[in-house]
Amino acid sequence: MDKYTDLIHQTFDFPTAEFQVENNELFFNGIPLMDIIRQYGTPLKLTYLPKISSQIQKAKRLFNEGMQKLDYQGTYTYCYCTKASHFSFVMEEALKNDIHIETSSGYDIQIIRALYKKGKIDKNTYIVCNGFKRERYRQWISELINEGFVNCMPILDHLGEIEYYKEHVNEKTKVGIRLASDEEPKFEFYTSRLGVRYNDVIDLYEKQIKPDPKFELKMLHYFINTGIKDTSYYWSELSRFVHKYAEVKKVCPELDTIDIGGGFPIKTSIQADYDYQYMTEEILRTIKRICNEEGVPEPNIFTEFGIFTVGESAATIYSILDEKLQNDKELWYMIDGSFITNLPDAWALNQRWPLLAVNHWDKEYRKIQIGGMTCDSQDYYNSEMHSFQVFLPKIPKNDPLYIGFFHTGAYQEQLSGYGGIKHCLIPSPQHILIDRDENGELISWQFAPEQSSESMMRILGYEV
Incomplete structure (x- = not known):
């Protein structure tokens, strides 16, 4: 038998x-x-909370060890993407590990307020505000900034978004720009609907951010739908993004951070077949090499891991x-x-x-x-x-x-x-x-x- x-x-x-x-x-x-x-x-869904913390610590260890091995000069910051799972028990377990948060919609800001009220985050926590934003989302972002959340950072998704913040934000504000990555070759569209075109980034900085002393461009962000995978498509998009970072850095000295959106995968079979250490080191090696070629300092790195944080x-x-x-x-x-x-x-x-x-x-x-x-x-x-x-x-x-x-x-x-x-x-x-x-x-x-x-x-x- x-x-x-x-x-x-x-x-x-x-x-x-x-x-x-x-x-x-x-x-x-x-x-x-x-x-x-x-x-x-049954039926039942179960969540084993310690796994969330162990995944975060795994990623932190991979990037920190990789940076030390390659003598990478920037810092590493782990953000959790709330959209993967908004449950309070997920957020609170993740925040035990000295991490920061990436949001994608207006109601996320109410989660930020609830976490702050409970003492789970403070006003120095990075709140990376992504997504195409309707007025309510922009309003609540502006309110957080005005209340002293010094690292609440709107990531500009289109050319006109900053006009709202110019009108409603009263404090010195860090902003980022999301770059519109090209989609995977088999996708129905060539370029992502989200983010600013590569050719418009410097113009957006020179005309709308640089002249206003209230704003400081600190981050460039890109997102790959397929996540971090060892494919020619991924390495091509990462290289193009880092070259653009170097180009913008040369005209914007305060720019010092990149957010490499699209996270590590999780196991979809019982057996692991993904080399996390190799991929981490290769990402760092690619960024370091291009920055050295372009003659600019290596940027600080943010990652925003959602599925990787909570999936397993x-x-x-x-x-x-x-x-x-x-x-x-x-x-x-x-x-x-x-x-x-x-x-x-x-x-x-x-x-x-x-x-x-x-x-x-x-x-x-x-x-x-x-x-x-x-x-x-x-x-x-x-x-x-x-x-x-x-x-x-x-x-x-x-x-x-x-x-x-x-x-x-x-x-x-x-x-x-x-x-x-x-x-x-x-x-x-x-x-x-x-x-x-x-x-x-x-x-x-x-x-x-x-x-x-x-x-x-x-x-x-x-x-x-």
């Missing part, structure tokens, strides 16, 4: 630092998942409700949730995550399709990153099978509209938080129960 445990051990170098199996039950970062399921039931901290756990053989070869496992409503990137972007059975590792495995509960034909999952198939254990009678999708901590609640109306009124699953106490023992608590019918009825305008 070919057991599920044999399949996993033959396919991967298993166990890993993250995944272990004891008595045919899966552990995730030392968490006995079956114990969590027995206590809380979370898992989404389901029960298999039943199995259905729909023809001679297509066997379906039906979950007590939905991919469209709970993990929308699986549906919209064909995103793959590490997928493992939580129990029954000693059972025979079979090829299956996984079906969600909505009536939509697209609500399914039938391939993994390392394979065009999915294999899971056979389900014993009267003994449920549980499965976990891992590294689901970024964007899924934001994209699915957490707490709102979902396709076929499938509720948001309960959310469990897991931490360790001062003795290193696991502690867990329920952040939110499964979404209720009453909350949906209120949103839909029915009397409850």
Whole structure:
């Protein structure tokens, strides 16, 4: 009999630092998942808070060690992109690690105020304000600056944006400019809709920033949608950006910082296949080389990591409700949730995550399709990153099978509209938080129960 445990051990170098199996039950970062399921039931989303801090410390260590090795003269600053996950427990865990914040919309500023009120940040924290800004966002940025948030930095996304700050900001203000990067060659558009054209940057500085003593251009920013990857496209865009930085630096002495947007990736399979140290050192080496060629000092570096910060901290756990053989070869496992409503990137972007059975590792495995509960034909999952198939254990009678999708901590609640109306009124699953106490023992608590019918009825305008 070919057991599920044999399949996993033959396919991967298993166990890993993250995944272990004891008595045919899966552990995730030392968490006995079956114990969590027995206590809380399914479906559930869990977030392991210590993973957020360990990811931040990993990136800081990589950049600081790389800078020391290459004698890089600038400094490194870690920013968390709130858009990856706005939850208070994510923000507060991340801020334990002496980091700064990148925002993308007006309501982010209210999160900044809440964090300041709780003492989680101070007025020296960098608030890097990105995005195409409607008036409310610009207004709240201006208010923060006027209240003494000295490192609240609007990143100009188009040529006319600074006019609002000239009218409403009363304090000396640091600003940045986002450069419009070219998109990946296979993308539908050639140049990003966001940011200022490369050819307009110096003109924007010379005509609108330099003449006004209230403003100081401190940062150039660019963003790569595909993240930091070892591709000719990435290195080409980074090189073009650094050359532009050197060109602007020669006419703007106060410019001293770049923000290399687009973060490190996370593992989408059980096995790691990304060389973080190599990529970090190569980024630093590229920037240093170009600046030396251009005869300008090496800039300070900001990164804004969202997915990397929070993605690997979370898992989404389901029960298999039943199995259905729909023809001679297509066997379906039906979950007590939905991919469209709970993990929308699986549906919209064909995103793959590490997928493992939580129990029954000693059972025979079979090829299956996984079906969600909505009536939509697209609500399914039938391939993994390392394979065009999915294999899971056979389900014993009267003994449920549980499965976990891992590294689901970024964007899924934001994209699915957490707490709102979902396709076929499938509720948001309960959310469990897991931490360790001062003795290193696991502690867990329920952040939110499964979404209720009453909350949906209120949103839909029915009397409850």
